[in-house]
Amino acid sequence: MANKAIIEKVLCYIVRDDRLLVFRHVDYSWEEVGVQVPAGTVRAGEDPQDAALREAREETGLEEFGIVRKLGVAEYDITPYRAEVQRRHVFQLALHQETPERWMSREEHDGAGEPTWFECFWIPLEHGHVLQSGQGALLHRLFER
Numbered sequence: 001m002a003n004k005a006i007i008e009k010v011l012c013y014i015v016r017d018d019r020l021l022v023f024r025h026v027d028y029s030w031e032e033v034g035v036q037v038p039a040g041t042v043r044a045g046e047d048p049q050d051a052a053l054r055e056a057r058e059e060t061g062l063e064e065f066g067i068v069r070k071l072g073v074a075e076y077d078i079t080p081y082r083a084e085v086q087r088r089h090v091f092q093l094a095l096h097q098e099t100p101e102r103w104m105s106r107e108e109h110d111g112a113g114e115p116t117w118f119e120c121f122w123i124p125l126e127h128g129h130v131l132q133s134g135q136g137a138l139l140h141r142l143f144e145r
Helices: 048-060 125-130 139-143
Strands: 005-016 019-025 039-041 065-077 084-095 102-107 116-124
Touching: 005 048, 005 065, 005 139, 019 048, 019 125, 039 048, 048 065, 048 084, 048 102, 048 116, 065 139, 116 125, 125 139
Parallel strands: 005 084
Antiparallel strands: 005 019, 005 039, 019 116, 065 084, 102 116
16 A cells, blocks of 8 residues: 555445435446445545535535434555545435436536536445445445444
8 A cells, every 4th residue: 555545535325215325427337337326535624524415415416415424434445447545434324305216417526527427326225235346345334323
């Protein structure tokens, strides 16, 4: 890890009725990016809890989220994709608004570059093993009290 950048990230487990909110990238294949939960980089000076709420809003197009609890921190080495270790702050979030089973959203990237399109949908929690790049590493903590 000595020669790899350590990047602070957040992951959002948004749970409703024993289902997990996930998305897939519309412009990339399943083989390249898989199924993901809302996640992203913590900005300089930003609290990870605030970053989790921001990323959930940006990637889903929804607004009414609340933090339930922090589930922990996990490190994930994304080599060979990049020489980087992601320090992931994982949060359980509640969503306080109705949604369809599937919907399209887009992330605007603060106006820098083209938007990224996502298809958002709900999966049963027991199918969380399909999450890409170790994103499901702390799903088991949803069941701890």
